[in-house]
Amino acid sequence: xxxxYSSTSGRFDWTGLAFTILLAIVIAVPLLVVFTWxxxxxxxxxxxxxxxxxxxxxxxxxxxxxxxxxxxxxxxxSATVTALSALICLPAAYAFARMKxxxxxxxxxxxxxxxxxxxxxxxxxxxxxxLQLNLIATFWGVVLIQLVGTxxxxxxxxxxxxxxxxxxxxxxxxxxxxxxxxxxxxITLPQAGPTIFAAVLLTFVSTFYETEGAWLIGAPQIRTMPxxxxxxxxxxxxxxxxxxxxxxxxxxxxxxxxFARRVIGTGAFAKGFGA
Amino acid sequence: MARLxxxxxxxxxxxxxxxxxxxxxxADGELVCLLGPSGSGKSTILRMIGGFEQPTSGAIRIxxxxxxxxxxxxxxxxMVFQSHALxxxxxxxxxxAFGLKLRRLPRSEIRRKVEEALELVGLGGYGHRQTFxxxxxxxxxxxxxxxxxxxxxxxxxxxxxASLDQHLRERLREEVRDIQQRLGITTLFVTHGQDEALAMxxxxxxxxxxxxxxADAPDIIYRNPQTQFVAGFIGQMNFIAANVEGGxxxxxxxxxxxxxxxxxxxxxVRPEALGLAATDxxxxxxxxxxxxxxxxxxxxxxxxxxxxxxxxxxPSIRWERGARARLVPAAYAxxxxxxxxxxxxxxxxxxxxxxxxxxxxxx
Numbered sequence: 022x023x024x025x026y027s028s029t030s031g032r033f034d035w036t037g038l039a040f041t042i043l044l045a046i047v048i049a050v051p052l053l054v055v056f057t058w059x060x061x062x063x064x065x066x067x068x069x070x071x072x073x074x075x076x077x078x079x080x081x082x083x084x085x086x087x088x089x090x091x092x093x094x095x096x097x098x099s100a101t102v103t104a105l106s107a108l109i110c111l112p113a114a115y116a117f118a119r120m121k122x123x124x125x126x127x128x129x130x131x132x133x134x135x136x137x138x139x140x141x142x143x144x145x146x147x148x149x150x151x152l153q154l155n156l157i158a159t160f161w162g163v164v165l166i167q168l169v170g171t172x173x174x175x176x177x178x179x180x181x182x183x184x185x186x187x188x189x190x191x192x193x194x195x196x197x198x199x200x201x202x203x204x205x206x207x208i209t210l211p212q213a214g215p216t217i218f219a220a221v222l223l224t225f226v227s228t229f230y231e232t233e234g235a236w237l238i239g240a241p242q243i244r245t246m247p248x249x250x251x252x253x254x255x256x257x258x259x260x261x262x263x264x265x266x267x268x269x270x271x272x273x274x275x276x277x278x279x280f281a282r283r284v285i286g287t288g289a290f291a292k293g294f295g296a
Numbered sequence: 297m298a299r300l301x302x303x304x305x306x307x308x309x310x311x312x313x314x315x316x317x318x319x320x321x322x323a324d325g326e327l328v329c330l331l332g333p334s335g336s337g338k339s340t341i342l343r344m345i346g347g348f349e350q351p352t353s354g355a356i357r358i359x360x361x362x363x364x365x366x367x368x369x370x371x372x373x374x375m376v377f378q379s380h381a382l383x384x385x386x387x388x389x390x391x392x393a394f395g396l397k398l399r400r401l402p403r404s405e406i407r408r409k410v411e412e413a414l415e416l417v418g419l420g421g422y423g424h425r426q427t428f429x430x431x432x433x434x435x436x437x438x439x440x441x442x443x444x445x446x447x448x449x450x451x452x453x454x455x456x457x458a459s460l461d462q463h464l465r466e467r468l469r470e471e472v473r474d475i476q477q478r479l480g481i482t483t484l485f486v487t488h489g490q491d492e493a494l495a496m497x498x499x500x501x502x503x504x505x506x507x508x509x510x511a512d513a514p515d516i517i518y519r520n521p522q523t524q525f526v527a528g529f530i531g532q533m534n535f536i537a538a539n540v541e542g543g544x545x546x547x548x549x550x551x552x553x554x555x556x557x558x559x560x561x562x563x564x565v566r567p568e569a570l571g572l573a574a575t576d577x578x579x580x581x582x583x584x585x586x587x588x589x590x591x592x593x594x595x596x597x598x599x600x601x602x603x604x605x606x607x608x609x610x611p612s613i614r615w616e617r618g619a620r621a622r623l624v625p626a627a628y629a630x631x632x633x634x635x636x637x638x639x640x641x642x643x644x645x646x647x648x649x650x651x652x653x654x655x656x657x658x659x
Binding site for chain 2: 189192193195196197203207212
């Protein structure tokens with residue numbers, strides 16, 4: 022394993038600093054604006070900072086039952102979809118990475134297909150089928166539609182992770198007496214672990230924010246957070262509603278990232294994302 | 297106490313035969329080197345013994361028991377890989393302890409055995425280190441300790457020093473040889489470096505195209521190569537191709553009476569067995585270069601037909617570039633179709649006769 026440590030001695034890395042600042046501006050400024058709006062009661066042009074801060078819109082948002090219900094549905098959906106996706110995709114990814122079977126390449130590419138065509142057309146077609154199966158506006162209907170969207174991510178990233186595991190490490194484990202299952206559990210999975218964890222995290226977060234499928238299949242009974250947010254914005258143009266919901270929507274991302282840092286450490290986590 | 301017997305081992309992949317009818321007997325405590333160029337099948341043989349490749353046919357016996365159908369985890373073999381293959385998510389202690397934990401040994405015994413193994417490879421107290429904090433040589437020692445701690449009957453080493461620099465390689469091969477002799481462990485060692493084989497092995501098996509060319513002690517392999525391939529692969533060797541006519545190997549520069557039938561043949565002479573004598577006129581070989589190694593001088597000469605030879609001469613005589621020299625072989629081997637057909641020493645008088653012969657032929 023190669024570790025690179027940023028040098029604390031020697032010349033200062035000005036280019037790196039410039040990139041850091043640029044990235045910080047591009048990423049942080051929009052977030053900051055939204056964050057500010059969420060705690061604003063009055064903010065009129067041309068003032069740079071709001072005239073009146075306050076939690077009025079938080080009270081209004083959080084007192085609504087549909088917000089809490091949507092949050093609960095979103096969390097349950099994301100957890101279910103991620104778990105199912107991992108259950109289906111991880112063994113498949115291992116098979117793709119390590120086994121040779123007829124039609125392997127074609128089958129592998131087919132996972133890309135769901136992302137290769139305009140998604141909305143596909144969704145409409147699936148919606149028509151779900152209508153006949155009475156899956157429209159049900160929890161499991163939304164689970165199914167969101168599952169399709171996660172397959173590619175959950176196959177391709179773990180396949181790369183499994184392929185990157187040195188075969189000699191696995192052979193060395195067999196050599197000292199570990200059976201195939203033990204090798205997978207003690208060597209392959211820990212080696213591929215950070216990358217797979219990153220894939221699971223990405224799947225959870227992207228499912229949480231998925232809108233099209235959830236809206237088309239779930240509406241009107243199953244309303245996720247992003248769908249609710251669209252409703253809010255469509256019905257009354259009050260920026261604060263959107264901002265408050267947006268800040269609430271950050272929460273799962275933050276929790277996931279914090280959890281990731283605690284569990285596997287920043288270095289391994291960044292490595293999982295290819296850094 | 298372990299004896300390894302390989303009988304008519306064969307391994308063919310889709311279109312190629314990697315190992316062809318290979319048999320070998322390794323005695324208890326012996327260190328045998330499998331030596332050959334890349335693609336000679338040496339690693340495939342080792343991997344079949346370790347259980348990572350299935351033989352197409354043949355048997356592998358350890359102490360009489362056929363293990364050739366057992367998976368690697370059921371074989372009493374320990375393998376050290378070229379790339380060391382340490383588990384980077386475990387520290388040194390856990391790398392070595394992994395096999396012991398699988399055997400459900402008590403914790404105190406695991407600790408004791410791991411410490412012993414680390415002491416054995418000269419890394420006492422390194423248990424808490426992460427594997428990536430170690431140098432290449434240290435990593436390879438940990439890999440060796442990981443195999444040895446399980447006390448395998450057969451130790452398999454697959455080019456373990458290939459990724460190390462020359463200096464480290466020489467030191468480590470001495471250490472490995474020491475450890476191997478101290479433990480008396482039967483060892484099979486794969487390498488493509490002849491120095492390594494000559495320095496470490498009790499016996500060398502030279503492989504080509506999946507077949508055994510010669511299996512003998514290092515000195516015999518060097519002094520009495522049974523095939524032209526072995527002669528050329530181990531150490532430096534001069535080859536001169538010509539015809540045998542009437543019981544004499546005849547070449548414009550050298551003629552030797554040999555006891556073989558007429559026909560094409562290749563004369564092989566080691567640089568240290570090839571003397572040079574000054575000669576005048578156009579006859580003789582042309583000196584291309586002379587390199588002083590202190591203890592001896594290596595002179596490169598070119599024959600009229602373009603063949604280049606190396607001669608090891610005493611530092612007392614200087615050879616200038618472009619000078620003419622007469623070849624004075626002291627010992628030779630003669631090969632026909634890769635097989636040794638004749639060998640012997642050239643007597644002082646015979647040399648003179650032969651060189652007179654040269655003069656007669658060339659003038």
